[in-house]
Amino acid sequence: MLRSIISILFVFFTLNISSVVFAEEVAETARAPHESMKKIRGMLGEWTAITEMITQEGDWIEQKTDHVAIKSELDGLLFAEQHLARISGEGFYITTDLSYDQYRETYRVSAIGNGWGIMDIYEGQLDNGILDLNNIRAGTSFPLEDGREMFFRLLIPVDGDRRVMDIDMSLDEGETWSPFYRVTYERIG
Secondary structure, three states, X not given: OXXXXXXXXXXHHHXXXXXXXXXXXXXXXXXXXXXXXXXXXXXXXEEEEXXXXXXXXXXXXXXXXXXXXXEEEHHHOEEEEEEEEEEEEOOOOEEEEEEEEOOOOEEEEEEEEOOOOOOEEEEEEEEOOEEEEEOOOOOOOEEOOOOOEEEEEEEEEOOOOEEEEEEEEEXXXXXXXXXXXXXXXXXXX
16 A cells, blocks of 8 residues: 555646646746737637628629637647638638747738638738738749739737638739738627
């Protein structure tokens, strides 16, 4: 009996020390990403997302409305946007993951939709409450039939109960940008 108690105490003590050391390691290495993700936590929650596309005449046409959730995962190091339900309209839906790369000092978004299955990678900075990200450095452009490539820029406000994300496109690797889509997020609850 005494031997069992000693064994249990030894295991507990060993695991406790290991977890303390590990916790300190994780806390130290994750400090910069945690601080950077805290700056954008206004994005978290459940949202109605209204997607609009611009016409050649410059008018915005509603494509669809979805119910989405942006959740914090991996102890706050990753924000994941998930499609929960289609409310109206038709079209593809996208799942995105957002994190902060402390070594390159950049926010990074990976996005993949059910329309093409292309994982798109965006990188950029937080500037005056707006994440400004593009897919130029990653080279995850959308190929066009005429051989050109379409790049995208995301301008994502990170605070507020109503946020409008602008999605611009470029056919000249970011020298000029034109409106393409916009998504209006309205907080639920």
